[in-house]
Amino acid sequence: MRRPIDSLFGRLALLVVAVLMLSHFAWYGLMRLERTQLQTRYAVEEATFLVDAVRQHVARTPDQPLPSRVKLVDPASPDVPAVNPNMPASLEHFVEDVRDRMPAGTQVRVGSPGGPPMLWVRATTDQNWIVVPAQPLRMPRSLDRTVLWLAIIFSFAVMAALFAAWALQQPLRSLAQAVTRFGRGLPVPPVPERGPRELRQLTHGFNQMVQEVGRTEHDRAVMLAGVAHDLKTPLARLRLRAEMMDDAKTRDGVVRDVDSMTHIVEQFLVFAHDGADRSEPVEVDAQCERVVRSYRAVAAGAPTVQTELNAGPSFVLPAATLDRILSNLLDNAHAYGAPPVVVATARTPQGFTLSISDNGHGIAAQDLINASRPFVRLDPARGGNGHSGLGLAIVERLVRRAGGEWEIGNYGGRGLRVLMSFPFEVLPRVAAASESAW
Known part of the structure; x- marks a missing residue:
């Protein structure tokens, strides 16, 4: 029973699909990681910008109301969140990045969980806590259009790669079939020389070998058939003369020898015959x-x-x-x-x-x-x-x-x-x- 994996096309197809799958999954993982990092940097920049904007607003127009979801909280207020020692690693990195963008000594805290994400910031020069909304660090992990596009691109890439593998193995398949015919002694037409340079050179060498072997076989067959054919007439005359001998014992011996030689000549002719039955x-x-x-x-x-x-x-x-x-x-x-x-x-x-x-x-x-x-x-x-x-x-x-x-x-x-x-x-x-x- 033939197994598809044993063929060149099967192995090329398996290799191509495995490489494409590995590269697409690696690309998708890197894209997701880069998107998370970009989102984190964007959230840090946005929080820093909002805090600076609130400070400038308070300094220039303290009598004007603040935007919605932005407020100032007295440090003595019980609403000020305490330092959370069990923050997730991603949130902790976010707080550290915001603190690095602020003046030295700035306190940065995150609001109580359960509500909209809020960022609490107070520098040494601030009289109150500045509370601004923070962008969620991670977008929802539902199956989005990225996965759909990834599947479409992967499918087209696999089809194109399989076609390329099929086109690459076709010349080698033709050469393998020609080698099989040559090994069985069947006529072998010239194999088209196509494909990569090394494969064209191999096919050209095979065609030359077939021509040389065919020419040698033909010459040998012609020589053998000519010799055997030329011997048939003298053998027939020799047998006729032997049957005319008077000595029965000598006649029978010569006839047996002639028959043996005739059989050998016929074997030569059969062996030299190179045509189809x-x-x-x-x-x-x-x-x-x-x-x-x-x-x-x-x-x-x-x-x-x-x-x-x-x-x-x-x-x-x-x-x-x-x-x-x-x-x-x-x-x-x-x-x-x-x-x-x-x-x-x-x-x-x-x-x-x-x-x-x-x-x-x-x-x-x-x-x-x-x-x-x-x-x-x-x-x-x-x-x-x-x-x-x-x-x-x-x-x-x-x-x-x-x-x-x-x-x-x-x-x-x-x-x-x-x-x-x-x-x-x-x-x-x-x-x-x-x-x-x-």
Whole structure:
């Protein structure tokens, strides 16, 4: 099961959202703190201005009434509030800031709680307490428009960042898909060179590598196919002359050698073939049953071949590809394995599997890596008549060309098993490609 967080886009999206969320919350916290500090400074300035204005009013026009909520209180009045030692820290800082703005020796107190906030100030030169209204230090903490605007800005920022992350990972995704196709041996068109400079350089290098590898593979295939094709005619003449020999023992030996050489030439041609399989798709279970039935009838002395076909009719592959896979693996099991040979198919949550296993000695663990390399024989005894070291290499190439993956190994210590897996998504493309060729 794919997890979104495993993709580049998922991780970029998570990183972007986390960074934006952290930055917006930090910005909002700093804004709230700065607003509180600005409010405190404004309240101090306002209180200082009002106290100075009252002093000037009393000095210049003592007979005129004072503004509302501003009054003068006799120091002996019982309404004068006492010093509160348990003031909140913010209020205490406010009183200290007001006292710092006043002349030395000025007394600053805060009115009794429960009523409108009032500030009591008396300097050494004042005859009475000057009482002025004080602005509340903290505004109501209800959800205001700031939070709404923050949510809107955050949403637009996230959408823009996700689009940027998607645009950034698209070239890398195209390159990853091309690498996957190249690893499976499928044709790879040039990948568009876009994105950051480093990614463009990487894509350019990959395109050059694909071109060089394709050119080398093409040259090798042409050379191999040309040599194999040129050998077919002399082999046919050699077989015809061998059948005309009078000595039956010599004739039979030469014919067997010619047949072995012909088989090797045919393997060369199959391995060198680089085109798509244009044969008609067939149900794998039914075709396996037919191939096994004919193999039992034709291959005299072949080991017992059993079938365990449970994939169902949805599992289809091109007929020529499937026949070549089965014939190569059955011949390999016949030559080096031991009965019974089991041809099995199954349906899994990810796709379909096709496996062929025998009960021989298998392949040594250190030789499994080289088992599918072309023209490699794991020991001299396996290079008998008609064997070129291409059987497993052909199977691997055919499986990858059909969009599948393969795994070769010793199964349960009883023999060699080749397990081929075909995901659900590749099978419709295989069928469509084969049908379009017709």
